[in-house]
Amino acid sequence: MNMKHKLLLLLLMMMSAGAFAQNDPYLGIIPAPVSVAKSKGEFKLTPETIILVDTPDNKAVRFFTNYLKKSGYVNTVLDVNQVDRKKYSLKNSITLSLNFKSELPAEGYQLTISENQVFLEGRGAGLFYGVQTLIQLLHASNPGYGTIPCAVIKDHPRFPYRGMHLDVARHFFDVDFIKKYLDLMAEYKLNNFHWHLTDDHGWRIEIKKYPKLTEIGGMRAQTKIGRATGGDSDLYDNTPYSGFYTQEQIAEVIHYAEDRYINIVPEIEMPGHSLAAIAAYPALSCDPEKPYKVGETWGVSKDVLCPTNETFTMIDNILLEVMELFPGKYIHIGGDECPKIAWKKSDFCRRLISEQSLNDENGLQSYFVGRIEKYVNSQGRTIIGWDEILEGGLAPHATVMSWRGEGGGIAAAQLGHDVIMTPGSGGLYFDHAQSKSPQEPLSIGGNAPLAKTYAYEPVPAVLSAEQQKHVIGVQANLWTEYIATPEKAEYMLLPRMMALAEVGWTPAANKDFRNFSQERLAHHLAKLDAAGFDFRVPVAYGAEDTTLAGNQFNVVLVPPVTGAKIHYTLDGYAPGETDLEYKAPLLLTIPEHKTLHLKTITITPSGKRSIVSDIKMEN
Ligand code: TNX
Secondary structure, three states: OOHHHHHHHHHHHHHOOOOHHHHOOOOOOOOOOOEEEEEEEEEEOOOOOEEEEOOOOOHHHHHHHHHHHHOOOOOOEEEOOOOOOOOOOOOOEEEEEOOOOOOOOOOOEEEEEOOOEEEEEEOOHHHHHHHHHHHHHHHHHOOOOOEEEEEEEEEOOOOOEEEEEEEOOOOOOOHHHHHHHHHHHHHOOOOEEEEEOEEOOEEOEOOOOOOHHHHOOOEEOOOEOOOOOOOOOOOEOOOOEEOOEOHHHHHHHHHHHHOOOOEEEEEEEEOOOOHHHHHHOHHHOOOOOOOOOOOOOOOOOOOOOOOOHHHHHHHHHHHHHHHHHOOOOEEEEEOOOOOOHHHHHOHHHHHHHHHOOOOOHHHHHHHHHHHHHHHHHHOOOEEEEEHHHHOOOOOOOOEEEEOOOOHHHHHHHHOOOOEEEOOHHHOOEOOOOOOOOOOOOOOOOOOOOHHHHHHOOOOOOOOOHHHHOOEEEEEEEOOOOOOOOHHHHHHHHOOHHHHHHHHHHOOHHHOOHHHHHHHHHHHHHHHHHHOOOOOOOOOOEOOOOEEEEOOEEEEOOEOOOOOOEEEEEOOOOOOOOOOEEOOOOEEEEOOOOOEEEEEEEEEOOOOOEOOOEEEEEEO
């Protein structure tokens, strides 16, 4: 097939992409459901549509009725147990039901849309997820009163743990932002928020017994400018940086998350990544006489917690306050990147290694985590640790987060431990850049484009069927060394979080990146654009950087955000809003031995811009 034909084929494929409601098998829903059986006709939502509920106090029901109110719908909500059924026909109604007879899988729901009525039944969180789907459908067809296509949607998640992490230690994000983050997670059916609350660069959770943790550990004197390694500069911003959550604020966030069926996994880092705590209480270190200050440049601090009884008492007390606040099963104790230098220098550690008959400092790390696990278990909770907790022997009941590739996760699953996959190599590090272009903002580096995140498969084929069951889910991490504002956090999060949602929820057989990115995503991004979110605007489909050879080209571009404009140049200059707007396929002829650059930029209705892309056409 020559290039011209290839492009024409692309044109035909993309023309069908426009009207997703008719052609998209998933009706625009992200994450794609388990099954959608479409039928003829549509349900018309009108101001007269009655909302019938059988459990008015249920969180999912409240979420839906609040949503309707907030969005200006005036529909009446009735408790089916209270109404005279003869008086209200089911015609033109939406029913939300928890009391039904059908068997549904955990967190599952079934949404039946017919011309006369919509019936949503769900089990536990399932009703909430059904509500999210219903809201997406209402919005997709027509914000406001309009129609939803008739269909039967059966749905439940692939994995029980669908996580999104946020590092608030390197940079602090306030309660309002955390709520926004939780809203996004809920809409996309993610159910675990991993809150990275402490690190070398800041302690962000109030601990009543140890106020200096936030008074001293919550503040760094200044912050490194630019990249810390491979260094741009040796410059610091000379600006104090601080922030922490009071326990009252934490409780408020937990409550907000619970209303959205999101569990919070709090992380208190130990024995490494603890410099902020050590700066506040130097007695936690192996060398209490040394001066310490909260970390100001990125990377791993060599100063770590010393495994003394005093340290364990203090950590137990801290964890007790944490467990009194957070009701969830999991307490994340970190465990990653703990340099052993300070322990090697310490007489105390040497004695402890021999007293406990440990092999070396790795054994000491296991001893450390093991003691903490015993305490956490005694309070009826389970620890999660990063995969380094495997080194020197895994604590008996720990769940492992595999971040340095999948090796740690595979080893842990083979040992019969539960595992959450979150490998940086799998496109799950959202602090990595979203393309190789130098136009991307400062990041820690790497390249984790949307397609890579989307393609991630959490269950390693090397595991036996029995071991595979230990892979309880998947998570993406947002480390914030180079993310100082909520806007940038959103830019790095979106749209990759939607791809993550599909990795965690959608059956592998239903995943299809073309359908996801070209038929469903554009509408979701338009919604975020209108709602004032920041996100990385993808390059227009058909305009990705590439070199093409030939003499004739028919270039078809599709906006990656519904309603966005594509501007272009053919003169080599970077395009902007003053340049030509793409309206119809471009028929370009390239004379022999000539090269033409087609450069594009996408600008969303709110004014957000993609990077500039460059198609080089040579003959
Ligand atoms: C490694 S992932 C870390 C973090 C950094 C991150 C940057 C993990 C357990 N530790 O402390 O922020 O890399 O990508």
